[in-house]
Amino acid sequence: MTDSTPTATPERPAELPAQSPPVDPAATSAAAKSPGHHGAAPATGRLSFWRGDSGEGARRNLGLIGVLVVLVVIGIATRPDLYGNSSWVWDNILTILKLASVVGVVTVGMTFVIIGGGIDLSVGAIVALAGVWATTLATQSYGAGGMIFTALAVGLGVGLVNGLLVSYGKLVPFIATLAMMVAARGLAAEISDKQTQVSGNSVINGIASTSPLGIPLLVYILAAVVIAGWVLLNRTTFGRRTVAVGGNPEAARLAGINVRRHTVLLYALSGLCCGIAAIMLTAQANSAQAAMANLYELDAIAAAIIGGTLLSGGRGTIVGSLLGVIIFSTITNLFAINGLSTEAQNMVKGGIIVAAVLIQQFQFRSFTQFLGRNRLTTT
């Protein structure tokens, strides 16, 4: 360990407007005209939106928005009859966002865990357990408040157990949360006696069917969680510590961060997000059962990864993860409106994950560097 400072370099979104594209052409031509005059350091400083490290997250997100645009164009090309109707289009946007809302909330928690250097395979199981626990007849007798409290408390509790196992029990996150995935689904099946538990609470069911100001409540919840997650990651010491712990736990420890406690908090946060998601999913389906939220862990991890979160930790953005979730739900929507089968949809999803990661690795790192190098040598 010769490096005394932690190597974590979180991006600074506040600087992005100042480095917006209009500055770019001049900077590029300046660099092209006088190669080697100023040296590399000031040039990369000015070019940073397209080439530097600090703009990388924003560039990735632009790439994701590009993918989204392509998906919408495919939709318009395949179903012009539907896309011709503007009220249907608005309705469809809301439908896609509603579809994204539950996985989106789970993904926010997952993003924190992955940035912090861990992984949480138990999220789907926690959603199912929290949902089932909140819809038992005994819980339902306490009304909507009791159900919401139960879901949040169960999610938080299971997340805490995950965190304690990982940080103090020194289990590998993969193993600890894999064990929790199996155990939590088992407990959910035990509690529900393997039956579908119908929610008879009109307040809970109403969460999915009310739309204040024409926008579904589920979308507001997603927005609130995403904004809270963004602030927590980018504007608080908690967020800075998360990036530091994920980037280099040893350096973070030497810098005075209580890495163990922080890890516990990260898994608890993920659990809490699952609790929120459990309420949303229960409201959507008017019921809960042990098999619900099937494979949400994979959806959430995939969304975080294509959103640019580094699986080894230390880097990632909430906005990128959100875009990842929205891309997946747009694909689902695209296949539904075209009446194509789920099998084809799953194959495309798998392809998109690989393609997104390949494009990010290839285009934004090597390709721009390659271009830049070429331009410098030709002049």
Add this chain to the structure above:
Amino acid sequence: MTQHSRDLSRRRLLFGGAALGAGALLTACTSNEAAPTAAQTKVAEAAAGGNSTPGKQVTIGFSAPAADHGWIAAITNNAKAQAGAYSDVKFTSVEAGADAAAQRAALSTLVAQKPDVIVLLPHDGKELNAFGLEAMKAGIPVVNLDRAFPDARAYRLQIKGDNYGMGVAAATFIAEQLKAKGVSAPVIGEIAGMDELELTQERSKGFADTLASYGLKVANRRAARFTADSGQQEATGLLQALPKIDAIWNHDDDQGIGVLAAVNQANRKEFFMVGGAGSKKAMEDIQADNTVLKATVTYSPSMASSAISLARLIGQGKGMSDLVELQVPKEIVLASETITKENASNYLKLGF
């Protein structure tokens, strides 16, 4: 400084107390009492001299996959309840685990206990065919429940539902209703179950074949996963794809809870819906007639109760008292019946 540490300990105490209280409250919340649905399919015949008169003691071994769905859970419950209704039946059940290999292992421990008859809902009929052959060779009659063995020598009795018939019944109901309403060029949607299962393919084939005979076809078909949340998701997609629908067939009433939720959330009521399997909730909805669900086609888990009754007769060497044959027949396929508002009250006791 002492002040400070006292503060800390008080905070800790408060947090600890809150956590304990929450824990206590939560554990109290796991109870699911007030749901005594166990005896829903007991059909104890009262007639003296019939099949129900106590006879030779029979040990029935039972194995079904670990339930992750209301229907499978109902199968196990019904079998247990039916066995309990007979004084001359001893019921031993083994957990079949998660897949065919686990079930094979569980069944071999069952065979070692030398039951008189084995009633078995295999994970996969093809994969457990060899077990059926083996047990039959060892002289233990095997009753196959619902998932057929390809080899006729592998079972003494096969009792199953009619997946193709479900599709036929649903399509017939939909086509007749549309004809009565005089709808021309109707838009029909289908929400299937797990697409990788053969039974889903059979149901869809029956549906499509019958619709074709009326000159109709399915406009959009989405496959869910037999769970309410997947049903909600796929139904939302279906509703989004078809701005105007005349009829929907949903393969499974458990996932139908989610489908109905999606219909409510989208505020759509221009169509009617037919369910599948026949859950209690679906029958109550049909009876109340306040949702788009107007009918459901049965695939009743009561077949497990019947399987136990017949296994008992096989063990005692008796035939079915109403039939002329001296022994129980080899194959029984339940008809898929259509439950509507008019006859729902008759079927309510078979709902799971």
